[in-house]
Amino acid sequence: MNENLFASFITPMILGLPLATLIVIFPSLLFPASNRLVNNRLISLQQWVIQLVSKQMMGIHNSKGQTWALMLMSLIMFIGSTNLLGLLPHSFTPTTQLSMNLGMAIPLWAGTVITGFRNKTKASLAHFLPQGTPTPLIPMLVIIETISLFIQPIALAVRLTANITAGHLLIHLIGGATLALMSISTTMALTTFIILVLLTVLEFAVAMIQAYVFTLLVSLYLHDNT
Amino acid sequence: MPQLDTSTWFMMIMSMFLTLFIIFQLKVSKHNFFFNPEPTSTKMQKQNTPWETKWTKIYLPLLLPQ
Numbered sequence: 197m198n199e200n201l202f203a204s205f206i207t208p209m210i211l212g213l214p215l216a217t218l219i220v221i222f223p224s225l226l227f228p229a230s231n232r233l234v235n236n237r238l239i240s241l242q243q244w245v246i247q248l249v250s251k252q253m254m255g256i257h258n259s260k261g262q263t264w265a266l267m268l269m270s271l272i273m274f275i276g277s278t279n280l281l282g283l284l285p286h287s288f289t290p291t292t293q294l295s296m297n298l299g300m301a302i303p304l305w306a307g308t309v310i311t312g313f314r315n316k317t318k319a320s321l322a323h324f325l326p327q328g329t330p331t332p333l334i335p336m337l338v339i340i341e342t343i344s345l346f347i348q349p350i351a352l353a354v355r356l357t358a359n360i361t362a363g364h365l366l367i368h369l370i371g372g373a374t375l376a377l378m379s380i381s382t383t384m385a386l387t388t389f390i391i392l393v394l395l396t397v398l399e400f401a402v403a404m405i406q407a408y409v410f411t412l413l414v415s416l417y418l419h420d421n422t
Numbered sequence: 423m424p425q426l427d428t429s430t431w432f433m434m435i436m437s438m439f440l441t442l443f444i445i446f447q448l449k450v451s452k453h454n455f456f457f458n459p460e461p462t463s464t465k466m467q468k469q470n471t472p473w474e475t476k477w478t479k480i481y482l483p484l485l486l487p488q
Contacts, residue, residue, distance in 0.1 A: 202423060207430040216430070217437035224445045229452040243453045270446035295431035296438045357425065 201368060205361065208288050220290045223277035246273065253409065260315070261416060271300070272409040279360060279401035292361045297353035301412075305349040308416040356408055363398040370394060 208215040230239050246269055253272075254265045275291060282289025290296050312320035324341040325334065374387040471484075 206424040206427075207434060209430075214430075214433045214437070216434060217440075220434070220437040220441050221445065224441055224449060227446070227449050229449045230454065231452070233454075243455075246450060246453060247455055266447055266451055270442060270450045273450065274442050274446050290434065290438065292425065293430075293434050294425045295428075295434040299435035299438050300442065361425070 201365065204286075204288065204364065204368065205292050207293065216288065216290065216293075219288050220278075220296075223274065223281060226277060227273065242273075257416075264416060267304075268409055268412070271304075271412070272405050275356070275405040275408055279405065282360065282364065283395070283398060283401065289360055289364065291356055292364065294353060294357045297356045298349075301349040301352035301356075304412055305352065308412070309345075311416075352408065352412065360401060363394075363401065366394060367391070367398065 208219065227242055228239050230243060234240075235243070249272060250265055250269050253268060254262050257264075278289065278291050281287060282291070309320070323345070324338050326337070326341075329337055370387065370391050374384060374391060377384045377387055
């Protein structure tokens with residue numbers, strides 16, 4: 197059963213060629229570039245969403261932090277569209293791959309830390325020691341703060357991977373259970389209802405993006421501004 | 423767990439780099455976000471006379487002190 201359960205998370209290859217690359221690139225086809233002054237409905241809708249999200253997210257940054265707006269906006273659109281497309285049956289979700297999430301989390305987190313170090317060295321080093329700690333606790337607290345800093349990118353990546361993977365696994369399991377229970381029809385209605393509710397909840401994969409970008413954003417904010 | 427099979431990691435990361443850092447940013451950067459129209463002052467601006475817009479090497483005969 198283990199083999200069947202995790203089969204949907206294997207990176208798809210076709211005749212030895214990486215099909216996964218095409219699957220990763222596919223969501224960008226759903227975001228046409230805006231060519232005209234007044235675009236068609238789809239592009240206008242996406243433009244409106246991006247404007248809404250960017251106003252919400254970049255409002256707390258100063259001018260230096262707002263140079264990251266393009267990066268963060270494309271990040272949230274990428275993860276959001278990838279997660280939502282993964283809810284379709286029999287599709288492959290690239291964000292379930294730990295490799296990709298680590299590849300997103302580590303460079304972005306490192307960028308924020310290095311920006312903070314370069315521009316405000318003393319202030320970013322001061323993050324390792326909260327104000328007002330009693331003197332004997334200082335060495336231990338520095339160690340703890342260092343660990344909590346270095347765990348940030350790993351937490352970002354593993355959070356996204358684990359959430360999406362767990363959601364997809366649950367859908368597979370409950371769907372399988374529903375099929376098995378069809379011969380015993382009284383519980384089938386209840387199980388399909390559970391599937392429906394779970395799918396709706398999983399639609400808050402979009403909330404996952406919010407969590408991802410927001411966390412990244414908080415980190416950037418703290419390193420850049422404070 | 424198939425996610426821990428490191429043979430595919432390089433390919434996944436490369437395709438993600440391509441998509442996220444290049445394709446998506448090119449698409450999002452093409453969006454134009456316009457300012458709302460604001461009222462401008464109605465004072466007349468000084469219009470340049472034709473011989474003032476072009477700089478001629480020699481001189482501008484109409485601008486020489488008469």
